Amino acid sequence: MGIVALAGLSLLDYENYRRWQWPLYAFALVSIAAVFALGPVTRGSRRWLTLPFVRFQPSELALVILTVTLAAFLSDRLQLIGLRRMTVYALAYMAVPAALVFGQPDLGTAMVFLILMLTLLLFYGTPWTHFAVLLGAAVGLAVLVLKVLPMAGIRLVHSYQMQRLFVFLHPGHDVQSTGYNLTQSLIAVGSGAFSGRGNQATQTVLDFLPEHHTDFIFAVIGERYGFVGAAVLLALFVVLIWRALRIATISRDLLGSMIAGCIAAIFLFEVFVNIGMTIGIMPITGIPLPFVSYGGAALITDLMLVGLLESVHLRGRLAGSGG
Amino acid sequence: MSVYLRRNRRGERRWPIRTGRSDRPVVQPPSVALRVVLVGAIAVGLIGVIVFRLWFLQILSAQQYVSQANDNRLRTVAVLAPRGTILDRSGAVMVDNRPGLAVGIRPMDVPSGQLRPLVIRLSALLRMKPAEIRREIVHQVGVPWNQVRQGLGLQYDFVTVKQDTDRRIVSYLLEHTLAYPGVEVRQNYLRDYPLGELGAHFLGQLGEISAKELTEPQFRGYTAGDVVGQSGVEYTYDKWLRGTDGSVRVEVDASGRPKKVVAGGTLPQAGDNLQLSIDTRVQRAAENAVNYGINLAHANNELRADGGAAVVLDAHTGEVIAMASEPSFQPSWFVGGLSAKHWRKLNVKTTPLLDRTTQGQYALGSTFKVVDSIAGLENGVITASTTYDCTGAYTPPHTLDKAVWHCWIYPGAHGSLDLTQAIVQSCDVYFYNVGYDFYSQKGEGLEDWAKRLGMGHPTGIDLPGEVAGLVPTPEWKNAAYTRKTDPKGWRIDRLWKPGDSVNLAIGQGNLEATPMQAAVTYAALANGGYLVTPHVGVRVVDSQGKLVRRLPFKQPRSLGISASTIATVQNALHEAATTPAGTSYPVFGHYPVAVAGKTGTAQVAGQGDYAWYCSYAPANDPQYVVVVMIQQGGHGGVSAAPAARMIYDSLFHVSGGQVTGAVHSD
Numbered sequence: 001m002g003i004v005a006l007a008g009l010s011l012l013d014y015e016n017y018r019r020w021q022w023p024l025y026a027f028a029l030v031s032i033a034a035v036f037a038l039g040p041v042t043r044g045s046r047r048w049l050t051l052p053f054v055r056f057q058p059s060e061l062a063l064v065i066l067t068v069t070l071a072a073f074l075s076d077r078l079q080l081i082g083l084r085r086m087t088v089y090a091l092a093y094m095a096v097p098a099a100l101v102f103g104q105p106d107l108g109t110a111m112v113f114l115i116l117m118l119t120l121l122l123f124y125g126t127p128w129t130h131f132a133v134l135l136g137a138a139v140g141l142a143v144l145v146l147k148v149l150p151m152a153g154i155r156l157v158h159s160y161q162m163q164r165l166f167v168f169l170h171p172g173h174d175v176q177s178t179g180y181n182l183t184q185s186l187i188a189v190g191s192g193a194f195s196g197r198g199n200q201a202t203q204t205v206l207d208f209l210p211e212h213h214t215d216f217i218f219a220v221i222g223e224r225y226g227f228v229g230a231a232v233l234l235a236l237f238v239v240l241i242w243r244a245l246r247i248a249t250i251s252r253d254l255l256g257s258m259i260a261g262c263i264a265a266i267f268l269f270e271v272f273v274n275i276g277m278t279i280g281i282m283p284i285t286g287i288p289l290p291f292v293s294y295g296g297a298a299l300i301t302d303l304m305l306v307g308l309l310e311s312v313h314l315r316g317r318l319a320g321s322g323g
Numbered sequence: 324m325s326v327y328l329r330r331n332r333r334g335e336r337r338w339p340i341r342t343g344r345s346d347r348p349v350v351q352p353p354s355v356a357l358r359v360v361l362v363g364a365i366a367v368g369l370i371g372v373i374v375f376r377l378w379f380l381q382i383l384s385a386q387q388y389v390s391q392a393n394d395n396r397l398r399t400v401a402v403l404a405p406r407g408t409i410l411d412r413s414g415a416v417m418v419d420n421r422p423g424l425a426v427g428i429r430p431m432d433v434p435s436g437q438l439r440p441l442v443i444r445l446s447a448l449l450r451m452k453p454a455e456i457r458r459e460i461v462h463q464v465g466v467p468w469n470q471v472r473q474g475l476g477l478q479y480d481f482v483t484v485k486q487d488t489d490r491r492i493v494s495y496l497l498e499h500t501l502a503y504p505g506v507e508v509r510q511n512y513l514r515d516y517p518l519g520e521l522g523a524h525f526l527g528q529l530g531e532i533s534a535k536e537l538t539e540p541q542f543r544g545y546t547a548g549d550v551v552g553q554s555g556v557e558y559t560y561d562k563w564l565r566g567t568d569g570s571v572r573v574e575v576d577a578s579g580r581p582k583k584v585v586a587g588g589t590l591p592q593a594g595d596n597l598q599l600s601i602d603t604r605v606q607r608a609a610e611n612a613v614n615y616g617i618n619l620a621h622a623n624n625e626l627r628a629d630g631g632a633a634v635v636l637d638a639h640t641g642e643v644i645a646m647a648s649e650p651s652f653q654p655s656w657f658v659g660g661l662s663a664k665h666w667r668k669l670n671v672k673t674t675p676l677l678d679r680t681t682q683g684q685y686a687l688g689s690t691f692k693v694v695d696s697i698a699g700l701e702n703g704v705i706t707a708s709t710t711y712d713c714t715g716a717y718t719p720p721h722t723l724d725k726a727v728w729h730c731w732i733y734p735g736a737h738g739s740l741d742l743t744q745a746i747v748q749s750c751d752v753y754f755y756n757v758g759y760d761f762y763s764q765k766g767e768g769l770e771d772w773a774k775r776l777g778m779g780h781p782t783g784i785d786l787p788g789e790v791a792g793l794v795p796t797p798e799w800k801n802a803a804y805t806r807k808t809d810p811k812g813w814r815i816d817r818l819w820k821p822g823d824s825v826n827l828a829i830g831q832g833n834l835e836a837t838p839m840q841a842a843v844t845y846a847a848l849a850n851g852g853y854l855v856t857p858h859v860g861v862r863v864v865d866s867q868g869k870l871v872r873r874l875p876f877k878q879p880r881s882l883g884i885s886a887s888t889i890a891t892v893q894n895a896l897h898e899a900a901t902t903p904a905g906t907s908y909p910v911f912g913h914y915p916v917a918v919a920g921k922t923g924t925a926q927v928a929g930q931g932d933y934a935w936y937c938s939y940a941p942a943n944d945p946q947y948v949v950v951v952m953i954q955q956g957g958h959g960g961v962s963a964a965p966a967a968r969m970i971y972d973s974l975f976h977v978s979g980g981q982v983t984g985a986v987h988s989d
Contacts, residue, residue, distance in 0.1 A: 194385070234370060245362060268365070279373070
């Protein structure tokens, strides 16, 4: 199904998204919102929609949709480059779905949305000063949410998210409960050593590390195949990101560049955050490792993103050769 | 169509920029390459961070994480070693092992929310209180009950609920496994006592090691949860008996469930067997003898007789041939946990758990006169030919209160006697005089000899809980009577007065000794003046009976008593048992083996007299020391001496033979 989506998207001229951007945007918002009403609760959060034939995760699909629609929205307004208004528009454009996803709660995907927006703004040509202001605002907001509001008794961040942050800042604390995943993950990756433990692997085989098919899949690779295996996997991601960036440069127009660059940034972000949490350099979030983590929806999303890349690539070449 | 000019930083117009629509001319803003490079650089940086971190984890600290992973997955499960058996001196088994069935719960396998009803159902089946089972679970898991109930903090632990379970209950459980999820039956080793209550006191019991015991040097190297000897020889020789637990290395998953056994375990090594100096035949005779003595006392209207003790020592080595304390109990009551019913039986006024031979201390009465004699002769206070005149009553020469001490024969009188006759007839007045002679001599000649002969300090027997007894001295009195303990008369009572020496001389007053101490004193007399260290353990043998270790004991120590003193006192004791005037002549006068012994009747305030008989035999070549004490048994010659005779019957294979009669003498 993912392959079909990949092929379909690569054949479809991405120019079409410009035409359909508003209906697509509306669909993304509605489907995410529908989760609140219809989705079942799994592990404390609602992320899924069950349709008659398929069960899908609207936030994942929305990731693909928002990539193209925001890119289309911005590239339609190239004449407004550099205006403060545009940055605010883009912010608002993304804030709605991000807030909805954050409320599911799915902090990881909400962060991907924000990265997506930042990348598009970057490729759009937003002045550096705006980024500086955004950065300042983000820091201020973080302080507000993590320090000031809790004192005032308002909690926007769930306690488990606070705990994860705390554990990240204090590794080795409370190894039995909140710090358990991180500790076990480090042991798994570390014990893989240079060439891995292969079938002797125990950390992930004997369930010491929970979620080892999904969020902590990299720990499995690290333990079984060691530094070598991890390096090979990283190399593959480097190739993917490099290809995406390359496509961005040979795209026939800014929309294509924006889409390709954005996809590169999404992959980079997801890879860094996921591997980073496995090896203790990032806090634990529910962001999957692209193409590797178990989970149909995420895989389809990844393949659709590659389809978009191919779409840009095909037309970029066509544009270069004679269009 | 709109064309805008973009300005660079210097305000120059640079590139015309158009909207990116495909139907219009396409112009690439040059910034794309720059931004791609920027994103690329970020990518390189982030990937670089990951690679460095991986290098650190997997190459530099790999060893540490490998060992942590192994700690995670490998558990060492102990395999219990069967405890060694305990044998008597001829190799007969006194304490054995038997396989038992323990019922326990694996809380993790109990479906959530069902632990409480399960415990209640199980308690009904095992005839325990639900609270007891809960206490066991909490104690063994180490997590509070309300957390256990919610399934929190549980490893894959097995909680033993009942150690020794009836086979019928076990088969019921095995037939109804579905009704008792998480309940398991395990095999274990339990102590078995083929001889019943024989030797219950010195054999001792087992129990889980307590937090306090873990800090004792005796239990260095033990871990919590170990079952160790709590009393008797089980305690003293625990490290020989316990063997070495084996272990199995098991690979477990995150919830502690065993997955497979991996190499690297060790086989359990059974404990070594302990051979005692006890002769089960004599031990049985001794226990019967004490009960016989109690019955004799009852028959003689000493109805308060309620307990007693007997000690049989090898006179030369100090080996304990038998040591009996009555009332006794079944050591098997302690196997698998003491039930409430048995606990009540043990906690009664007659204190069956008390080992009266080493843990009970009593006034010695006339049996102490042997100490007077040795001390008097050795210190030159008297000679063998010193005579005193017994008028039936005695008053120390220089006292103010003119208190009168009577001889047991009062209102009769012994007349003039020498030392031998004084011992034979147990004349009190004679020894009142000796006591007063020691008093007027100043110093502590008598007290010192009592201590040298083994009183006032533990004998050093290889059993825990031995008490020291008490030899009163002027210093002790001065320290014992203070304003606090004796607010009215402490200024007077703390002084050592002539009466104290007089009392001490007949084994009364504050003097207290254990039957074991009395046996050691008489052994010193019997073996020619050597102080022995009594002991029960002799050697450690392995399961094939091969000697592992001969247990070390202090060699008998010479007390430097002159041969003439020994001969004089030995002769007097012999005559006391075998000449018609002797106090135990009715019991031993016609006995086929020559016995030398001294009766004793110790008065205890508010209680009946304590009957003693301290003796050894054969008189001309002493081998065994036999000491019998019957609490509130009346006259020593009435209850204690016949009981001693019963023990001699067993020692010398004498059958039958009636006691010819009894005199109500001291």
